[in-house]
Amino acid sequence: MKTICLYFQVHQPFRFRRYRFFDIGKDHYYYDDYTNESIMNKVAAKCYLPANELLLKALNKHKGKFKVAFSITGMAIEQFKLYAPDVLESFKALAQTGMVEFLGETYSHSLVSLKDYEEFKTQVESHSALMEEHFGAKPQVFRNTELIYSDQMGEMVANMGFNAMLTEGAKHILGWKSPNFLYCNAANPRLKVLLKNYKLSDDIAFRFGNNSWSEWPLTATKYVNWIKNLDSREEVINLFMDYETFGEHQPRDTGIFQFLEHFAAEVVKSQSLSFSTPTEVAQKFQPVATVSVPHPISWADEERDLTAWLGNEMQQEAFNKLYSLLPRIKHCNDPKLMKDWRYLQCSDHFYYMCTKFFSDGDVHAYFNPYETPYEAFINYMNVLSDFSLRLKAAVPEDAENKEIIKLRELVDEKELRIKELEAALNKTKTKKTVSKKETVSKTKV
Amino acid sequence: MRVLMFGWEFPPHISGGLGTACYGLTRGLSHIPGLQVLFVVPKAYGDEDQSSIRLIGANQIPVVHRQLELKHFSKTLDYIEVESKLVPYVDPEEFWRLTRLEVAGSLKYLNTNAEGKVDFSGKYGADLMREIHDYALVANVIAQDYSFDVIHAHDWLAYPAGIAAKEATGKPLVVHVHATDFDRSGGSVNPTVFEIEKKGMNAADKVITVSNLTRRIVIEKYGIPEDKVVTVYNAVEPVEGHVKEGIKKGVDEKVVTFLGRITMQKGPEYFIEAAHRVLQKMDNVRFVMAGSGDMMEKMIRRAAQLKIMDRFHFTGFLKGDEVFNMLSISDLYVMPSVSEPFGISPLEAMQSNVPVLISHQSGVAEILTFAIKTNFWDVDAMADAIYGVLNYPGMAKMFVSHGKKEVDSLKWENSALHVKRVYDSVLKNPS
Numbered sequence: 001m002k003t004i005c006l007y008f009q010v011h012q013p014f015r016f017r018r019y020r021f022f023d024i025g026k027d028h029y030y031y032d033d034y035t036n037e038s039i040m041n042k043v044a045a046k047c048y049l050p051a052n053e054l055l056l057k058a059l060n061k062h063k064g065k066f067k068v069a070f071s072i073t074g075m076a077i078e079q080f081k082l083y084a085p086d087v088l089e090s091f092k093a094l095a096q097t098g099m100v101e102f103l104g105e106t107y108s109h110s111l112v113s114l115k116d117y118e119e120f121k122t123q124v125e126s127h128s129a130l131m132e133e134h135f136g137a138k139p140q141v142f143r144n145t146e147l148i149y150s151d152q153m154g155e156m157v158a159n160m161g162f163n164a165m166l167t168e169g170a171k172h173i174l175g176w177k178s179p180n181f182l183y184c185n186a187a188n189p190r191l192k193v194l195l196k197n198y199k200l201s202d203d204i205a206f207r208f209g210n211n212s213w214s215e216w217p218l219t220a221t222k223y224v225n226w227i228k229n230l231d232s233r234e235e236v237i238n239l240f241m242d243y244e245t246f247g248e249h250q251p252r253d254t255g256i257f258q259f260l261e262h263f264a265a266e267v268v269k270s271q272s273l274s275f276s277t278p279t280e281v282a283q284k285f286q287p288v289a290t291v292s293v294p295h296p297i298s299w300a301d302e303e304r305d306l307t308a309w310l311g312n313e314m315q316q317e318a319f320n321k322l323y324s325l326l327p328r329i330k331h332c333n334d335p336k337l338m339k340d341w342r343y344l345q346c347s348d349h350f351y352y353m354c355t356k357f358f359s360d361g362d363v364h365a366y367f368n369p370y371e372t373p374y375e376a377f378i379n380y381m382n383v384l385s386d387f388s389l390r391l392k393a394a395v396p397e398d399a400e401n402k403e404i405i406k407l408r409e410l411v412d413e414k415e416l417r418i419k420e421l422e423a424a425l426n427k428t429k430t431k432k433t434v435s436k437k438e439t440v441s442k443t444k445v
Numbered sequence: 446m447r448v449l450m451f452g453w454e455f456p457p458h459i460s461g462g463l464g465t466a467c468y469g470l471t472r473g474l475s476h477i478p479g480l481q482v483l484f485v486v487p488k489a490y491g492d493e494d495q496s497s498i499r500l501i502g503a504n505q506i507p508v509v510h511r512q513l514e515l516k517h518f519s520k521t522l523d524y525i526e527v528e529s530k531l532v533p534y535v536d537p538e539e540f541w542r543l544t545r546l547e548v549a550g551s552l553k554y555l556n557t558n559a560e561g562k563v564d565f566s567g568k569y570g571a572d573l574m575r576e577i578h579d580y581a582l583v584a585n586v587i588a589q590d591y592s593f594d595v596i597h598a599h600d601w602l603a604y605p606a607g608i609a610a611k612e613a614t615g616k617p618l619v620v621h622v623h624a625t626d627f628d629r630s631g632g633s634v635n636p637t638v639f640e641i642e643k644k645g646m647n648a649a650d651k652v653i654t655v656s657n658l659t660r661r662i663v664i665e666k667y668g669i670p671e672d673k674v675v676t677v678y679n680a681v682e683p684v685e686g687h688v689k690e691g692i693k694k695g696v697d698e699k700v701v702t703f704l705g706r707i708t709m710q711k712g713p714e715y716f717i718e719a720a721h722r723v724l725q726k727m728d729n730v731r732f733v734m735a736g737s738g739d740m741m742e743k744m745i746r747r748a749a750q751l752k753i754m755d756r757f758h759f760t761g762f763l764k765g766d767e768v769f770n771m772l773s774i775s776d777l778y779v780m781p782s783v784s785e786p787f788g789i790s791p792l793e794a795m796q797s798n799v800p801v802l803i804s805h806q807s808g809v810a811e812i813l814t815f816a817i818k819t820n821f822w823d824v825d826a827m828a829d830a831i832y833g834v835l836n837y838p839g840m841a842k843m844f845v846s847h848g849k850k851e852v853d854s855l856k857w858e859n860s861a862l863h864v865k866r867v868y869d870s871v872l873k874n875p876s
Contacts, residue, residue: 317839378833
């Protein structure tokens with residue numbers, strides 16, 4: 001008996017507006033509300049709402065036999081609240097069926113796990129809190145941004161109290177091994193590792209609607225047969241993909257929704273297959289081996305590495321400049337600044353700067369608000385320049401500056417007090433000499 | 446296969462992009478086995494090697510035939526000079542330089558007006574038409590004296606010669622459009638030039654354009670059928686050996702350079718406006734406008750008006766090593782051309798490890814990836830890009846590490862292969 005673990009990723013970044021260098025120090029609003037709202041509405045109408053409706057129906061129909069998992073970033077939740085509250089409601093309805101697991105990740109869909117444990121932990125915790133607030137349960141399984149994983153990260157995640165973590169079943173990591181088993185982390189074997197079956201996942205996510213693909217058209221029966229015909233000892237098939245696959249990357253007219261519906265029905269009907277959530281997989285199965293990943297991997301591109309975000313000099317500069325602000329950020333408690341800080345870290349900004357795909361940038365061009373990676377870089381750096389100026393003003397570097405700030409605060413406080421007292425004094429004065437009131441106001445003018 | 450080519454300029458006399466391109470292409474073609482080029486140029490100078498045989502045509506036009514052995518060529522090149530007073534185009538500054546130096550007055554140069562195009566209203570106008578006519582006559586003679594399979598003519602002044610050769614022999618004609626009068630004039634086209642250009646394109650069996658930008662102009666403005674027009678991009682001569690050590694900057698400041706004719710076509714005013722915006726945010730940067738041209742005075746006035754002259758420098762026309770020195774102290778090269786059929790100069794900047802910012806309205810933008818591109822009129826975007834390159838070193842670093850490689854992959858040998866394919870196509874189905 002094999003089990004299928006379906007997991008969908010939901011994320012939308014807060015895209016920046018065209019932020020020119022002459023805005024630095026003058027204008028502190030960075031976001032392109034129009035684009036963000038229209039993309040959210042478009043994706044909600046084409047994907048989130050119809051797909052959620054379909055899933056809800058299937059979950060109710062197959063009572064306990066059909067299960068899925070989601071991870072929804074903090075960015076996406078914030079945008080649901082702002083632009084598409086009905087989407088958030090529909091996710092809550094899914095959560096109430098009890099057959100849907102919500103996974104943990106970083107709040108900002110950030111790459112912070114590569115930089116700083118403390119900040120990583122903060123972001124994961126705030127995301128967990130958000131999931132609990134909306135969907136009623138604290139995540140037990142973790143998926144890092146873009147399925148980025150390494151032995152060290154796995155250990156960090158285990159330390160945060162997660163039982164299992166999802167990542168890519170990258171060929172160069174597995175070699176001859178199959179992704180269709182449960183593995184565990186090399187440093188801390190208590191952390192289970194679920195590996196994506198990229199062949200079967202990408203058949204749906206990337207190839208489904210491609211009519212030049214030799215297997216096109218892909219029917220649910222054919223697909224389920226592929227899974228049935230896998231080696232009988234294999235235990236778990238991890239199908240991980242962007243939720244936007246349904247209706248957005250693969251448009252409705254490719255038949256993707258019917259495929260999903262029939263796929264669920266076929267598996268439920270079958271004697272040899274079942275669905276499980278990641279938590280169930282981690283509990284039910286015994287890890288067959290450790291998986292050793294000394295260098296970070298991800299689910300992106302052919303290389304399955306980090307080069308889509310940190311591959312060129314621009315990306316590295318932007319990334320390093322961003323996290324060079326960390327020491328100050330740790331002393332910052334201005335809510336507005338912290339909000340911008342979260343939005344700035346979103347991995348998408350770095351993705352837009354990727355130069356790997358000058359020739360065929362189809363995946364990279366998706367929802368990309370910039371014409372070229374250079375524009376993306378310049379825009380990001382302009383925003384970052386303004387942000388660091390604000391941060392410097394809010395959190396000065398050395399003790400002397402701190403002293404000055406304290407004194408300034410004191411002076412401000414005193415001045416406020418003086419004003420209050422003066423006002424009180426004037427009040428009493430005017431009360432006493434009502435006749436003088438006119439002359440007073442005239443001199444003021 | 447033998448090609449009769451009506452080209453322009455040859456070393457040592459190279460005055461601009463057209464000469465460079467003709468030379469480069471001919472060199473590329475010489476690498477193709479079985480392909481020979483019979484190169485005809487109007488002789489404009491007179492200090493060339495005279496040791497070769499001298500031919501006098503029936504029409505009393507002296508023609509010089511020599512065999513050149515050039516180090517870049519895999520074999521010798523048949524090279525024919527026609528004693529004509531035509532020069533491909535003269536930059537205004539070049540023109541003044543040349544006329545100043547001219548002593549004997551035996552050679553006349555084309556009178557070019559403000560934008561580098563030929564002014565027909567003056568007394569030279571009649572001369573020019575005669576020159577073109579004479580050149581065509583010689584072409585006719587040459588065509589009868591030599592054997593060849595294809596005729597290839599570069600830019601409008603050579604089209605009549607190409608047509609004449611075609612009429613004399615019935616061999617297929619390819620015309621090569623390096624620029625149209627729409628690029629040179631910014632829209633106010635000279636009807637005589639337009640007429641010659643259109644005639645040449647119509648008479649041609651195939652038209653080669655240097656970019657898709659130019660290809661569209663040829664199709665849309667000259668009404669040439671789409672399937673007759675083929676784009677073959679220019680390339681650039683690789684820099685020999687390692688780059689020479691350039692001069693060092695005197696101050697620790699950034700330098701942004703505009704290098705070219707200061708004419709409407711090159712968009713100098715957009716460079717000034719962008720500089721003005723950048724200077725409001727940065728003070729450790731200097732802008733240099735190198736070159737001369739009819740808009741220079743206007744540009745100086747504009748820069749003065751904007752009160753940026755302390756940071757904005759006009760160098761006048763630069764030649765030879767001065768260009769190289771200028772590039773070697775530059776942190777960014779800007780070419781905001783309004784209409785540039787190709788534009789070889791950014792490639793030369795990239796060879797010198799200088800990041801480049803080019804306008805979308807230049808043909809070279811179609812093939813470069815490691816270059817920033819903006820619209821020429823989008824001064825804000827241009828200023829933003831300049832600021833970005835100067836302040837965020839990641840981008841310049843990337844351009845330097847990949848740009849040179851990209852430029853070095855643009856080889857004349859490849860362009861020549863494309864041209865060869867065009868020859869093959871006209872030989873297969875003669876019209």
